Amino acid sequence: ETGVTQTPRHLVMGMTNKKSLKCEQHLGHNAMYWYKQSAKKPLELMFVYSLEERVENNSVPSRFSPECPNSSHLFLHLHTLQPEDSALYLCASSQDSRGTYNEQFFGPGTRLTVL
Amino acid sequence: AQSVTQLGSHVSVSEGALVLLRCNYSSSVPPYLFWYVQYPNQGLQLLLKYTTGATLVKGINGFEAEFKKSETSFHLTKPSAHMSDAAEYFCAVSPSGFNKFYFGSGTKLNVKP
Numbered sequence: 065e066t067g068v069t070q071t072p073r074h075l076v077m078g079m080t081n082k083k084s085l086k087c088e089q090h091l092g093h094n095a096m097y098w099y100k101q102s103a104k105k106p107l108e109l110m111f112v113y114s115l116e117e118r119v120e121n122n123s124v125p126s127r128f129s130p131e132c133p134n135s136s137h138l139f140l141h142l143h144t145l146q147p148e149d150s151a152l153y154l155c156a157s158s159q160d161s162r163g164t165y166n167e168q169f170f171g172p173g174t175r176l177t178v179l
Numbered sequence: 180a181q182s183v184t185q186l187g188s189h190v191s192v193s194e195g196a197l198v199l200l201r202c203n204y205s206s207s208v209p210p211y212l213f214w215y216v217q218y219p220n221q222g223l224q225l226l227l228k229y230t231t232g233a234t235l236v237k238g239i240n241g242f243e244a245e246f247k248k249s250e251t252s253f254h255l256t257k258p259s260a261h262m263s264d265a266a267e268y269f270c271a272v273s274p275s276g277f278n279k280f281y282f283g284s285g286t287k288l289n290v291k292p
Contacts, residue, residue: 068222104188107269107282120279154222166273167213168280170222 066090068171070155076177077145085140085174087155094160096138097168098130101152113138114160145178152176181206183272185283193291198242198257200286202270205251212253213271213280214244223269229253240264265290 068089077083089096098110112120113132127149129141138155152173158166186201204210211230215223227238234246240263244255253270270283 070222073220104284106183106284109279112279156223167225167228168223170215170224172220172222175220 068155068157068169070153070171070174072174073172074175074177076179077142078179079145079147081145082141082143084142085153085155085176087138087140087171089136089138089155089157089169089171091157091169093157093169094135095158095166096132096135097156097158098138098140099154099156101154101173107154111140142176145176147178150176150178181210181272181274181279181281183270183281183283185268185270185286187286188284189287189289191289191291192260194262195259198255198260198264198288200255200268200270200288202244202253202255202283203251204253204270204272204281206272206274208274211273212244212246213273214238214242214253214255215269215271215282216240217267217269217285219266226255226268260288260290262290262292264288 071086095114100108110124111130116132127144131139154173155171156168158168182205184203213228214226216226217223226242227236229236229246237243242257267285267287269285271280273280
């Protein structure tokens with residue numbers, strides 16, 4: 065595997081389900097990100113982790129819970145979601161979130177549908 | 180405050196025609212500027228970036244963009260569109276010294292045969 069991978073690629077869940085999205089980066093980066101991409105809206109940054117420490121949490125509802133066990137893996141735990149949470153969830157990584165220049169590398173995304 | 184505006188959510192050009200996708204930004208500090216492309220059912224791929232130095236930057240697939248500080252713009256161009264260029268394009272700004280990216284709403288490029 066190379067670059068940034070995400071699983072599953074597609075997920076359909078009910079509002080009462082609990083599921084998790086997984087992201088893995090094979091680039092040796094220190095920072096990882098979760099974005100939400102909804103139709104006709106700019107990408108929304110949800111969470112930023114640098115060296116496994118959460119450094120950004122952009123007022124995301126508590127039904128989204130991130131976890132970063134190490135610098136290569138990032139999870140997004142989902143529970144009691146709403147239909148408006150249906151979107152493409154993108155994971156990205158960069159060399160270091162605190163540096164002066166950080167090109168971000170994106171995974172293919174997980175298409176989430178909440179019924 | 181930082182923001183990115185992409186004029187035109189949809190742009191349609193004929194194959195072989197000039198591609199021009201517009202991006203204007205606001206930033207309180209000197210910015211780094213990026214263009215990303217997203218093909219259907221895929222993540223974002225970096226096309227090109229401006230950090231410092233030459234204001235005309237060349238990227239992959241024949242695209243280029245020019246940083247114009249006086250106009251706070253970073254428009255993306257390609258002299259001759261190809262069918263494979265059909266995708267959604269995102270402009271992004273990252274204020275230098277900070278770790279956040281601010282993305283525009285995206286422009287979907289349609290290339291007609």
